[in-house]
Amino acid sequence: MAQLDIIGLAKRYGDFHAVRDVSLSIKDGEFLVLLGPSGCGKTTTLRMVAGFIEPTAGHVKLGGTDVTVLPPWKRNAGMVFQNYALFPHLTVAENVAFGLEMRKLPKRDIAQRVDETLALVRLGGYGGRLPRQLSGGQQQRVALARALAIHPDVLLLDEPLSNLDAKLRQEVRVEIRELQRKMGLTTVMVTHDQEEALTMADRLVVMSEGSVRQVGSQRDLYERPADRFVAGFVGRSTFLEGALEAPGRFRTDGGLVIACTGDGASKGTGDGRGRAVLSVRPERVAVGPSPNTGLDNSLSGTVEFVSYLGALIDIHVRLSPSDRMVAQIANRDGAFVPEVGQPIHVGWPASAGQVFKE
Ligand SMILES: Nc1ncnc2c1ncn2[C@@H]1O[C@H](COP(=O)(O)OP(=O)(O)OP(=O)(O)O)[C@@H](O)[C@H]1O
Ligand SMILES: [Mg+2]
Structure with a gap:
């Protein structure tokens, strides 16, 4: 097992920057997830770590050794590709043996390693089948077995669950998380699925347009997003456009004045003035029939839309001709659930409002 260091990694195709200056340290045994929208450079980053794409700049170190110029089979990284990429004309056993043959292991050792690994992913007895004779989940496990068979120092998973x-x-x-823990495998997984990322990761990396936007725990990303992109990508937010009039005082373009002191209120906002966007998480917003005097912000509005999600209810509120926000309430006994068109009051503490400079 080993620590993985990615240092200033970049990939350019002509003038297009697919990956820009990515630096990450993944600790021995850590499960790191790269999260980001389609096209943001996740696969390219992972393939550079595995050695399938040559970086334009930067280095990859495995266990302290620089492997940047080594071909894939000479760096001990097991990779599960987006959409599995099993060899269709090879049997399950031959697929799993592939990396071992590239590494020129003796035949007998290969057979034993294949059996062990197939048993590990609970596919003992399936070695003679072709990929098309397996279900999607079984094919996925063959891809995982192929990556694990080489006893990798690092496991690289590219959207392994997408199908x-x-x-x-x-x-x-x-299953993947248990196996990874048991083997103490340093792992980088790519996904664009937020829930998958949040449930599986020890630590997350949010990427956009080839760059790392933020690295942190689930809680860091949700409660202290580094910028507007992260605030919108991890969880949901209402964004109100406007300007900081003074430190802690935000005026929306629709003329609403909002208190936003507290943690995160001045992130990247310099002297606390100028064009900015205010972000408020829907569950931080209280809704009621009368003004909420106990909160720093209390505004009146009209219900535009109510969406019933079972345990939760989303209430879309029009605050001014150009400002609207979403409040999310728990569907409990006695909860105040307004009707569309009803005038209501919303409120939230100043600390719930994060301001990002445009
Ligand atoms: N060989 C190539 N030549 C030119 N551009 C490329 C090449 N490979 C990838 N790109 C571009 O680089 C960007 C990043 O691609 P990448 O496959 O890393 O995205 P991704 O984050 O994995 O997206 P997805 O979630 O859709 O898999 C994309 O805009 C893609 O079009
Ligand atoms: Mg991809």
Whole structure:
């Protein structure tokens, strides 16, 4: 097992920057998740770590050794590709043996390693089948076995669950995490699925347009997002456009004045003045029939839309011709659930408002 260091890694295709200056240290045995929208450079980053794409700049170190110029089979990284990429004409056993043959292990050792690894992913007895004779979940496990068979120092997983249905996805999530823990494998997994990222990761990296936006725990990203992109990508937020008039006082373009002192209120906002956007999480907003005098902010509005989600209810509120926000309430006995068109009051503490400079 080993620590993985990614140092200033970049990939350019002509003038296009697919990955820009990515630096990350993944601790021995850590499960790191790269999260970001389609096209943000996740696969490119992972493939550079595995050695399938040559970086334009930067270095990759495995266990302290620089492996940047080594071919994939000479760096001990096991990779599960987006959509598995099993060899369709090879049997399950031959697929799993592939990396071992590249590494020129003796035949007998290969056979034993293949059996062990297939048993590990609970596919003992399936070695003679072709990939097309397996279900999606089984194919996924073959891809995982192929990556694990080489006894990798680092496991690289590119959207390994993307082709599974919702139920199987949840099961395989747990299986992968248990296996990873048991083997103490340093792992980097790529996904664009927020829930998958939040449930599986020790630590997360949010990427956008080739760059790392923020690295942190689930809580860091949700409660202290580094910028507007992260605030909108991890969880939900209402964004109100406007300007900081003074430190802690935000005026929306619709003319609402909002108190936003507290943690995060002045992130990147310099002297506390100028164009900015205010972000408020829907569950921090209280809704009631009368003004909430106990909160720093209390505004009146009209209900535009109510969406019933079962345990939770979203209430979309029009605050001014150009300002609207979402409040999310728990669907408990006695909860105040307003009707569309009803005038209501919303309120939230100043500490719930995060301001980001435009
Ligand atoms: N060989 C290539 N030549 C030119 N551009 C490329 C090449 N490979 C990837 N790109 C571009 O680089 C960007 C990043 O691609 P990448 O596959 O890393 O995205 P991703 O984050 O994995 O997206 P997804 O979630 O859709 O898999 C994309 O805009 C893509 O079009
Ligand atoms: Mg990808």
